[in-house]
Amino acid sequence: MTSRRSTTTGYIGKASLPDVPIVINGGIASLAEAKRHLGFVDGVMLGRAAYQEPWRLLTADPELFGEAAPHATMRGVFEAMMPYIERELAQGIRLHSIMRHFVGAFHGVPGARAFRRHLAENGVKPGAGVNVLRDAIALVDDRAVAPMAA
Numbered sequence: 585m586t587s588r589r590s591t592t593t594g595y596i597g598k599a600s601l602p603d604v605p606i607v608i609n610g611g612i613a614s615l616a617e618a619k620r621h622l623g624f625v626d627g628v629m630l631g632r633a634a635y636q637e638p639w640r641l642l643t644a645d646p647e648l649f650g651e652a653a654p655h656a657t658m659r660g661v662f663e664a665m666m667p668y669i670e671r672e673l674a675q676g677i678r679l680h681s682i683m684r685h686f687v688g689a690f691h692g693v694p695g696a697r698a699f700r701r702h703l704a705e706n707g708v709k710p711g712a713g714v715n716v717l718r719d720a721i722a723l724v725d726d727r728a729v730a731p732m733a734a
């Protein structure tokens with residue numbers, strides 16, 4: 585809903601129906617953009633940006649809600665996900681099936697390509713476990729794994 589016409593429609597909708605929650609969706613690429621929309625509507629959805637570049641959400645809580653970020657880095661996000669990943673692996677889900685949704689996790693960070701390549705080559709092997717993910721993360725430059733500007 586980010587063509588000029590539909591965005592305007594959303595803004596007008598909010599202005600004329602202030603009690604109706606209006607949530608805008610489509611083509612919003614960053615938290616900075618989301619923040620601008622939140623000046624006019626009640627909610628913003630991020631689809632492709634969240635899926636393709638999940639690091640963009642690292643600072644959503646501090647930037648949009650004034651709350652502490654649950655995880656400062658994608659490395660921290662993966663650490664928090666380890667128990668989930670281990671449970672899924674134990675049920676026979678392949679590591680690749682989980683990790684293929686995170687190819688953009690370290691977008692723009694030195695080592696991101698090595699991270700992707702390591703997962704692509706090793707995550708598909710039978711029995712690939714969380715050690716493959718840990719080894720892939722170790723290929724990412726530590727110093728650069730900080731929240732990136734939205």
Ligand SMILES: Cc1cc2nc3c(=O)[nH]c(=O)nc-3n(C[C@H](O)[C@H](O)[C@H](O)COP(=O)(O)O)c2cc1C
Nearest residue numbers: 585609610611612613629630631632633634635636
């Ligand atoms: C990975 C992914 C999964 C999605 N799954 C659904 C879904 O299950 N149901 C749905 O109505 N829309 C789904 N969408 C569409 C989004 O909700 C959104 O409408 C669409 O991506 C446009 O927003 P965007 O420009 O921010 O991507 C999905 C989008 C993505 C990227």
